[in-house]
Amino acid sequence: MLKQIKLNLPYYIGLIYTIIPFLTSYHENYFILVAVATILFIIAYLCVVHIHHHVCELICWIYILVYIVTYSICLDLSMSMFLFFQTNLLTFRFPDESYTSLKWISIYGELFFIHLYAFIHSSTFDWFVVLICHIFAIGLAIVLKIFMASEKRRKEKMESIRLLFLENERNRIGRDLHDTLGHVFAMLSVKSELSLVLLSQKDDVKLKKELEDIMYISRSSMKNVRDIIQQSYQSNLYDELSILKNILEDSSIGVVIEGEHVIERIPKDYRDMLSMVLRELGTNVLKHAQATKCSIRFLIDQQDMIIEMEDNGIGFSSLTGEELHTVKDRMVILKGSATIISLKNPTLVQLRFLMEEDKE
Structure with missing residues (x-):
């Protein structure tokens, strides 16, 4: 449980800012509407984080998009800073999404409408501040995506090197066992056939010698196999x-x-x-x-x-x-x-x- 919380910590930290809509609209007559919409925003955000279902993700993503655009245009332009929730999802939840995917295109459209409204209806200073914050949010998401992609490639490369090393080690052990046991089994086969012949001839002296040779070869081969296995645990x-x-x-x-x-x-x-x-x-x-x-x-x-x-x-x-x-x-x-x-x-x-x- 604690491990799961730690893995999802980047998603949870930003939720503290969802208290802002409650505080700014507490004394307004539309407080209940804002409260319900914000609670649904939180639920939609958490659903995108935890529920891996395409239709559910799409519905929740659209709601997050509509919430940010509507709140920013109708009530408070500064709430467009909730864009950080979306870039957070694109960075950690959907790191493989290309910049031409539907999610990224929806953000481009969202920013277009917000900045068009801000440019027409807000002061130049307010619009410029919002623009800088949005550039920072998008830039940070892009930098993190590049870093995470690079780290992923590095880990894949390390894993391929590790697998190559293991494959070489398996091949080496296989060759050693083949060379050792192949020769041993050939000798045992010859000795066994000779023993059967000597048994039919009732030549006890030679039969005893062949059986002793078989016993010696068996013990020697066991020692050789142990040596090969031991070498596999030791580093040269x-x-x-x-x-x-x-x-x-x-x-x-x-x-x-x-x-x-x-x-x-x-x-x-x-x-x-x-x-x-x-x-x-x-x-x-x-x-x-x-x-x-x-x-x-x-x-x-x-x-x-x-x-x-x-x-x-x-x-x-x-x-x-x-x-x-x-x-x-x-x-x-x-x-x-x-x-x-x-x-x-x-x-x-x-x-x-x-x-x-x-x-x-």
Whole structure:
């Protein structure tokens, strides 16, 4: 329930302004008419928000349109500011509506009649103020639609990259299983047929050897399958860098990786954690940095391994201590640290940890 309210919050905030018609007409003899019309306006607005039915949407939209035009022309020109309710709907409820759709065309017609009336019957100042407010409302709606469309395209692109990665991973696992199990089943088939022959010949010594071979092959194949499955849960640092580079470059971010040759000196039991750390940093660059260039450097300082990620994005305005907390927590496991060396121009994050002898 709370999640639904949060999602619909942009629609609800503006409803506070519907109290204005009640206040401005309270002492007028047409108060009841205004009150009923405004209550119906609120109901129509909420119906458009919540009821996904074409006919209902059309009827409610027409009522909202008529209410704003009638109230603005007959009673109070400033009530044309209720145009914000319509632009709110077009921005968040109907983001895919084109500027030549019926809803947008109806707004063009609404504004034409309101401004024609204001130009003829109102002062130049009042008409100019209303014009500026309407331009702002339409401009804000257009900017938000462009931003939301861009964000939607970015998410679709990220999803396609994710699906491509999963497809490649499935294909890799499938090839590994095919190569492993295909060979195993072929050997088991041959050994089984030979065992049947030996059984018919009552050659117990050779039969026992063939059965032992079958048992050994079965156990070995089980171990190989477990290894393949285990590898599917583990990240390869080289593969992670390659995937990260491809994702960033697909998002128009140039990537340079330096010092890859020193990765061999990183203990193997550290590499999975570092893969997750680099993935987290790369995601931050992709989502928040607005960068066009990114570089990843692997360095050695005596017994310390240093990994630096640098980008030319907007960076951090200030440090609160909460930045990169997930990265810092993971580096603690490696008995290392994650430090923001430069906030911006460029943004530079440094990972440092002590290299130990590979335990494997």
